[in-house]
Amino acid sequence: MALHLLFESASGYSLFHAYGLDEIGQNTEAVLDLTRFSKVIKLTSFHPFSSALDALNQCNAISEGFKHWIMTEELRNFLEMNLPKVKDGKKAKFSLGVAEPKVGSQVFEVTKIPCQSNEFVLELLRGVRLHFDRFIKDLKPSDLEKAQLGLGHSYSRAKVKFNVNRVDNMVIQAIFLLDTLDKDINSFSMRVREWYSWHFPELAKIVNDNYLYAKIAKFAENKSDLSENHIPELSELVGxxxxxKEIVEAAKASMDLSPIDLINVQQFAQRVINLSEYRKKLYEYLVTKMNDIAPNLASLIGEVVGARLISHAGSLSNLAKCPSSTLQILGTEKALFRALKTQGNTPKYGLIFHSSFIGRASARNKGRIARYLANRCSIVSRIDCFSEGNTSVFGQKLREQVEERLDFYDKGVAPRKNVDVMKDAIESVLNVAEKDAGE
Incomplete structure (x- = not known):
């Protein structure tokens, strides 16, 4: 019985005819020798893929053979055109060797072509894979490697649904850096105040903002040089x-520093200004990334608090897997275990305490609103993690529901039910999708 081999490569489908197999027999090491192997295996047909997208679609179809693979028309036409036709009711005089038995069973169901997959067929296919570039004319090994690398990357991205705009690691690094910058800028600003106050102590009482204080210290330099002519420029700085005018008037008091001391103060003040400006840019970047990665979570609880939750959980997927009771106390692990050990009161809230909802609630309702807010955060984090669309509608609607719950605790106004809120959110998403489709 004749044996044909189906080989799927990154470049296309290939059919090989195996004959004279007695020369190889059970000596599987013979497949390594191209001279001997080429005497028993001949290429009968090669169907190249039309594009990289076509190769990806065919690869996805083959890989699904482990479950419920649907045979592509391209492969079916290729087999029917290059293999002998199988008449109904008659036994075929050939068989098709395939790598996967389940793929072979599907080919048989669709085309009635008998297939087989055993160790001997797999050894022959191993030899075909090893010497494939020698069988195809004008195909260089480097071309095959490029095709395999490109298809491998495309296939992996499709499997994990990779999206460069939804990499939560960027958010984790950004929020870590933002928190570090906040501490450093606060510490450096206090150092600028103490240092420059030896020269201009009255300025600390007039200007409270650290960033503005550093800018004025950089602008003023030696306070004895300040005059009425500098009021317009100072007005632009302080607004x-x-x-x-008060700053210029206070600068008339006599207390001077040496030029070298003033130079060092100015340089350090400039560093603080640069750090503060970079902190603003980093915050804008964090807001943009959160709206790409977790728009609903950002709409519900804010970009910074949402980023801290993702960072503490390790990733957005880890946060989505957390139950609301765990999400509620994220960030209070030490206090929780200490309370369990001493049999004291367990903490009611962790990182979500920084949300404005907790601050607005009365003392006796803080625990209840924290539990409710954690439940809403758990819902939107799962929507952000597992939904393919990028919308913040669910976060906005659930934020309205949390507002209604606050009114319920304070004024007794009955909030909407969860079913009604989610229906409203889904209708809003569908309306937006229809509007975009119409445009």
Whole structure:
């Protein structure tokens, strides 16, 4: 009985005819020798893929053979055109060797072509894979490697649904850096205040904002040089002409520093200004990434708190897997275990305490609103993690529901039911999708 081999490569489908197999017999090492192997295996047909997308579609179809693979028309036409036809009711005089038995069974169901998959067929296919570039004319080994690498990357991205705009690691790094910058800027700003106050102590009482204080210290330099002519420029810095006049008036008191001391103060103040400006840019970047990765979570609880939750959980998928009771106390692990050990009161909230909802609730309702908010955060994190669309509608609707729950605790106004809120959110998403489709 004749044996044909189906080989799927990154470049296309191939059919090989195996004959004279007695020369190889059970000596599987013979497949390594191209001279001997080429005497018993001949290429009968090669069907190249039309594009990289076509190769990806065919690869996805073959890989699904482990479950419920649907045979592609391209492969079916290729087999029917290059293999002998099988008449109904008659036994075929050939068989098709395939790598996967389940793929072979599906080919048999669709085309009635008998298939087989055993150790001997797998050894022959191993030899075909090893010497494939020698069988195809004008195909260089480097071309095959490029096709395999490109298809491998495309296939992996499709399997994990990779999206460069939804990499939560960027959010984790950004929020870590943002928190570090906040501590450093606060510490450095206090150092600028103490350092420059030896020269201009009155300025600390006039200007409270650290960033603005550093900018004025950089602008003023030696306070004895300040005059009425500098009031317009100072007004632009502080945004208030009266405060600018107050600064100029306070600078008339006599207390000087050496030039070298002033130079060092100015340089350090410039560093603080640069750090503060970078912190603003980093915050804008974090807001943008959160709206790409977890728009609903950002709409519900804010970009910074949402990013801290993702960072503490390790990833958005880990946060989505957390039950609401765990999400509620994320960030209070030490206090929780200490309370369990001493049999004391367990904490009611962790990182979500920084949400404005907790601050607005009365003392006796903080625990209840924290539990409710954690439940809403758990829902939107799962929507953000597992939904393919990028919308913040669910976060906005659930935020309205949390607002209604606050009113319920304070005023007794009955909030909407969960079913009604989710129906409203789904209708809004569908309306937006229809509007975009119409445009």
């Amino acid at each position: 208030d002409e009266e405060k600018a």
